[in-house]
Amino acid sequence: MKRMGLEFFQPVERWMKPALDQFEHGVDFDLILHSPPDIEVRVRLEEEPPRRPLHPNVYITNLVSTLATNDQNELIRMTAYQLDYARQTYGADLAIYADFVPKQSFSSAPQGRILCLYRQGEGLVSYVILYTGEELDPFFELPLMFDREE
Helix, strand or coil: CCCCCEEECCCCCCCCEECCCCCCCCCCCCEEEEECCCEEEEEEEEECCCCCCCCHHHHHHHHHHHHECCCCCCCCEEEECCHHHHHHHHCCCEEEEEEECECCCCCCCCEEEEEEEEECCCEEEEEEEEECCCCCCHHHHCCEEECCCC
16 A cells, blocks of 8 residues: 555544455455444555556456446446546546446345446545444545645
């Protein structure tokens, strides 16, 4: 995270704990956090390779389609933030989030949200939140960001 210039905001109560069980999910994650009994966070980092740019829109679409249920009756809602908002809030060149219902093989949580942030030259971070309940804690609106450029 440091190499990519990412700041991770830990809740004051420190209720997110690293998962001791790293198991197969079909997608490799760099960090898994739990807040028993109803929230799990999985973080994946993709550094941008030299001379070969990432294609964040394609990456995000593929990730969502990999994690979301194939049930045609469930909606996937993707929202891309405007560039000014993405830069001001997340220090990113692209910020997209998607709400979805996870595949049972991925998680037993009934709801999921992915926040993907991309900064050219640094990389892309995918912050997957799996949860039970109607609403997410406001903390999850800004769980991490790229360092602001001076």
